[in-house]
Amino acid sequence: MILKLAKKYIPQIIRSKYVIAFLIFYVWLFFGDQHSIWERKEYESNIEALEKEKAYFLEKIEKDKKRIHELKTDKENLEKFAREQYLMKKKNEDIFIFIEED
Incomplete structure:
Protein backbone atom coordinates (compact mmCIF):
# COMPACT_ATOMS: atom_id res chain seq x y z
CA MET A 1 0.00 0.00 0.00
CA GLN A 34 31.49 15.94 14.18
CA HIS A 35 32.46 18.37 11.42
CA SER A 36 28.88 19.39 10.78
CA ILE A 37 27.75 22.83 9.73
CA TRP A 38 26.73 23.64 13.30
CA GLU A 39 30.15 22.70 14.63
CA ARG A 40 31.84 24.80 11.95
CA LYS A 41 29.73 27.84 12.89
CA GLU A 42 30.68 27.36 16.53
CA TYR A 43 34.36 27.04 15.61
CA GLU A 44 34.18 30.20 13.49
CA SER A 45 32.65 32.18 16.35
CA ASN A 46 35.37 30.86 18.68
CA ILE A 47 38.04 31.88 16.17
CA GLU A 48 36.58 35.39 15.93
CA ALA A 49 36.56 35.75 19.71
CA LEU A 50 40.15 34.50 19.95
CA GLU A 51 41.28 36.89 17.21
CA LYS A 52 39.74 39.81 19.11
CA GLU A 53 41.46 38.64 22.28
CA LYS A 54 44.74 38.31 20.39
CA ALA A 55 44.43 41.87 19.05
CA TYR A 56 43.71 43.14 22.57
CA PHE A 57 46.78 41.44 24.02
CA LEU A 58 49.03 42.55 21.15
CA GLU A 59 47.94 46.14 21.78
CA LYS A 60 48.58 45.69 25.50
CA ILE A 61 52.05 44.26 24.77
CA GLU A 62 52.89 47.30 22.65
CA LYS A 63 51.79 49.65 25.44
CA ASP A 64 53.88 47.70 27.94
CA LYS A 65 56.92 47.79 25.65
CA LYS A 66 56.59 51.58 25.38
CA ARG A 67 56.23 51.85 29.16
CA ILE A 68 59.33 49.67 29.71
CA HIS A 69 61.29 51.80 27.26
CA GLU A 70 60.21 54.96 29.11
CA LEU A 71 61.23 53.46 32.44
CA LYS A 72 64.62 52.35 31.14
CA THR A 73 65.47 55.69 29.53
CA ASP A 74 64.10 58.26 31.99
CA LYS A 75 65.16 58.13 35.64
CA GLU A 76 62.37 60.46 36.79
CA ASN A 77 59.72 58.18 35.30
CA LEU A 78 61.36 55.20 36.98
CA GLU A 79 61.29 56.94 40.38
CA LYS A 80 57.67 57.99 39.89
CA PHE A 81 56.70 54.43 38.91
CA ALA A 82 58.54 52.95 41.91
CA ARG A 83 56.86 55.40 44.29
CA GLU A 84 53.36 54.84 42.91
CA GLN A 85 53.42 51.10 42.33
CA TYR A 86 55.78 49.78 45.00
CA LEU A 87 55.52 52.53 47.65
CA MET A 88 59.28 53.09 47.60
CA LYS A 89 60.78 56.22 49.10
CA LYS A 90 64.02 58.07 49.51
CA LYS A 91 65.88 57.91 52.83
CA ASN A 92 64.69 61.29 54.06
CA GLU A 93 61.01 60.96 53.05
CA ASP A 94 57.82 59.80 54.67
CA ILE A 95 54.95 58.28 52.70
CA PHE A 96 51.30 58.93 53.44
CA ILE A 97 48.75 56.71 51.71
CA PHE A 98 45.27 58.10 51.16
CA ILE A 99 42.55 55.57 50.44
CA GLU A 100 39.35 56.93 48.98
CA GLU A 101 36.17 55.37 50.30
CA ASP A 102 33.14 55.29 48.06
Whole structure:
Protein backbone atom coordinates (compact mmCIF):
# COMPACT_ATOMS: atom_id res chain seq x y z
CA MET A 1 0.00 0.00 0.00
CA ILE A 2 2.73 2.46 0.96
CA LEU A 3 4.75 1.62 -2.13
CA LYS A 4 1.75 2.29 -4.37
CA LEU A 5 1.20 5.67 -2.70
CA ALA A 6 4.91 6.44 -2.96
CA LYS A 7 4.92 5.61 -6.68
CA LYS A 8 1.80 7.64 -7.23
CA TYR A 9 2.72 10.83 -5.35
CA ILE A 10 6.53 10.97 -5.40
CA PRO A 11 8.11 11.92 -8.74
CA GLN A 12 10.45 9.43 -10.41
CA ILE A 13 13.57 11.60 -9.99
CA ILE A 14 13.16 11.73 -6.21
CA ARG A 15 12.69 7.94 -6.03
CA SER A 16 16.11 7.44 -7.63
CA LYS A 17 18.58 5.64 -5.39
CA TYR A 18 21.23 8.26 -6.16
CA VAL A 19 19.03 11.14 -5.06
CA ILE A 20 18.06 9.27 -1.91
CA ALA A 21 21.71 8.50 -1.16
CA PHE A 22 22.63 12.15 -1.74
CA LEU A 23 19.85 13.35 0.57
CA ILE A 24 20.90 10.94 3.30
CA PHE A 25 24.52 12.04 2.95
CA TYR A 26 23.50 15.72 3.00
CA VAL A 27 21.41 15.29 6.16
CA TRP A 28 24.21 13.33 7.82
CA LEU A 29 26.77 15.97 6.84
CA PHE A 30 24.61 18.84 7.99
CA PHE A 31 23.52 17.43 11.34
CA GLY A 32 25.27 14.23 12.34
CA ASP A 33 28.97 14.53 11.71
CA GLN A 34 31.49 15.94 14.18
CA HIS A 35 32.46 18.37 11.42
CA SER A 36 28.88 19.39 10.78
CA ILE A 37 27.75 22.83 9.73
CA TRP A 38 26.73 23.64 13.30
CA GLU A 39 30.15 22.70 14.63
CA ARG A 40 31.84 24.80 11.95
CA LYS A 41 29.73 27.84 12.89
CA GLU A 42 30.68 27.36 16.53
CA TYR A 43 34.36 27.04 15.61
CA GLU A 44 34.18 30.20 13.49
CA SER A 45 32.65 32.18 16.35
CA ASN A 46 35.37 30.86 18.68
CA ILE A 47 38.04 31.88 16.17
CA GLU A 48 36.58 35.39 15.93
CA ALA A 49 36.56 35.75 19.71
CA LEU A 50 40.15 34.50 19.95
CA GLU A 51 41.28 36.89 17.21
CA LYS A 52 39.74 39.81 19.11
CA GLU A 53 41.46 38.64 22.28
CA LYS A 54 44.74 38.31 20.39
CA ALA A 55 44.43 41.87 19.05
CA TYR A 56 43.71 43.14 22.57
CA PHE A 57 46.78 41.44 24.02
CA LEU A 58 49.03 42.55 21.15
CA GLU A 59 47.94 46.14 21.78
CA LYS A 60 48.58 45.69 25.50
CA ILE A 61 52.05 44.26 24.77
CA GLU A 62 52.89 47.30 22.65
CA LYS A 63 51.79 49.65 25.44
CA ASP A 64 53.88 47.70 27.94
CA LYS A 65 56.92 47.79 25.65
CA LYS A 66 56.59 51.58 25.38
CA ARG A 67 56.23 51.85 29.16
CA ILE A 68 59.33 49.67 29.71
CA HIS A 69 61.29 51.80 27.26
CA GLU A 70 60.21 54.96 29.11
CA LEU A 71 61.23 53.46 32.44
CA LYS A 72 64.62 52.35 31.14
CA THR A 73 65.47 55.69 29.53
CA ASP A 74 64.10 58.26 31.99
CA LYS A 75 65.16 58.13 35.64
CA GLU A 76 62.37 60.46 36.79
CA ASN A 77 59.72 58.18 35.30
CA LEU A 78 61.36 55.20 36.98
CA GLU A 79 61.29 56.94 40.38
CA LYS A 80 57.67 57.99 39.89
CA PHE A 81 56.70 54.43 38.91
CA ALA A 82 58.54 52.95 41.91
CA ARG A 83 56.86 55.40 44.29
CA GLU A 84 53.36 54.84 42.91
CA GLN A 85 53.42 51.10 42.33
CA TYR A 86 55.78 49.78 45.00
CA LEU A 87 55.52 52.53 47.65
CA MET A 88 59.28 53.09 47.60
CA LYS A 89 60.78 56.22 49.10
CA LYS A 90 64.02 58.07 49.51
CA LYS A 91 65.88 57.91 52.83
CA ASN A 92 64.69 61.29 54.06
CA GLU A 93 61.01 60.96 53.05
CA ASP A 94 57.82 59.80 54.67
CA ILE A 95 54.95 58.28 52.70
CA PHE A 96 51.30 58.93 53.44
CA ILE A 97 48.75 56.71 51.71
CA PHE A 98 45.27 58.10 51.16
CA ILE A 99 42.55 55.57 50.44
CA GLU A 100 39.35 56.93 48.98
CA GLU A 101 36.17 55.37 50.30
CA ASP A 102 33.14 55.29 48.06
